[in-house]
Amino acid sequence: GQQVMQIPQYQHVQEGEDFTTYCNSSTTLSNIQWYKQRPGGHPVFLIQLVKSGEVKKQKRLTFQFGEAKKNSSLHITATQTTDVGTYFCAGPRGGNKLVFGAGTILRVKS
Amino acid sequence: NAGVTQTPKFRILKIGQSMTLQCTQDMNHNYMYWYRQDPGMGLKLIYYSVGAGITDKGEVPNGYNVSRSTTEDFPLRLELAAPSQTSVYFCASSYGTSGRAYTDTQYFGPGTRLTVL
Numbered sequence: 001g002q003q004v005m006q007i008p009q010y011q012h013v014q015e016g017e018d019f020t021t022y023c024n025s026s027t028t029l030s031n032i033q034w035y036k037q038r039p040g041g042h043p044v045f046l047i048q049l050v051k052s053g054e055v056k057k058q059k060r061l062t063f064q065f066g067e068a069k070k071n072s073s074l075h076i077t078a079t080q081t082t083d084v085g086t087y088f089c090a091g092p093r094g095g096n097k098l099v100f101g102a103g104t105i106l107r108v109k110s
Numbered sequence: 111n112a113g114v115t116q117t118p119k120f121r122i123l124k125i126g127q128s129m130t131l132q133c134t135q136d137m138n139h140n141y142m143y144w145y146r147q148d149p150g151m152g153l154k155l156i157y158y159s160v161g162a163g164i165t166d167k168g169e170v171p172n173g174y175n176v177s178r179s180t181t182e183d184f185p186l187r188l189e190l191a192a193p194s195q196t197s198v199y200f201c202a203s204s205y206g207t208s209g210r211a212y213t214d215t216q217y218f219g220p221g222t223r224l225t226v227l
Contacts, residue, residue, distance in 0.1 A: 042200055
């Protein structure tokens with residue numbers, strides 16, 4: 001079945017450093033969503049990208065959708081301790097279902 | 111709105127016991143989902159429902175059952191619990207009106223942490 005692969009699995013950064021997580025699919029995606037899960041919490045929707053080459057920003061977070069619509073990235077500039085958590089990408093499975101990547105766990109050292 | 115609520119928050123079961131995980135949403139969403147989350151494995155879809163009276167299997171349905179008698183409620187039933195069902199279970203809902211390009215945002219409940227010993 002359709003899968004989305006996410007790398008890295010884990011990243012530990014110093015506060016103020018940048019962070020990037022990547023999401024790759026073997027098939028073209030009509031759209032991609034990103035979610036954040038704080039430690040001990042539940043996934044919370046961040047953004048959806050739909051257009052080829054689309055770039056969206058939310059404060060220090062920059063989301064990109066590849067030109068071929070097979071990959072996406074989330075970049076955080078100057079990480080803060082509030083950024084800790086697991087970041088998931090999710091592609092459409094059909095019928096309003098999602099297939100989630102395994103997630104990237106971000107830890108920030110202050 | 112309370113959003114999506116789940117009970118219980120935590121539960122320990124013995125092998126072979128049964129239980130029902132409750133999920134309720136007050137957003138009048140058509141679609142509801144059950145996921146399990148194992149460490150480092152992301153979220154796996156167990157069952158989903160597109161409306162009252164309609165349910166369908168996801169990726170990992172074995173050992174589980176669901177029902178959807180109302181728009182608001184989507185309970186997940188575990189029969190004959192096994193250690194492999196130790197996980198965190200999330201219920202989610204979405205409105206259900208997306209088009210071909212868009213997929214609905216999913217709203218998650220706080221989760222149930224289940225241990226089977």
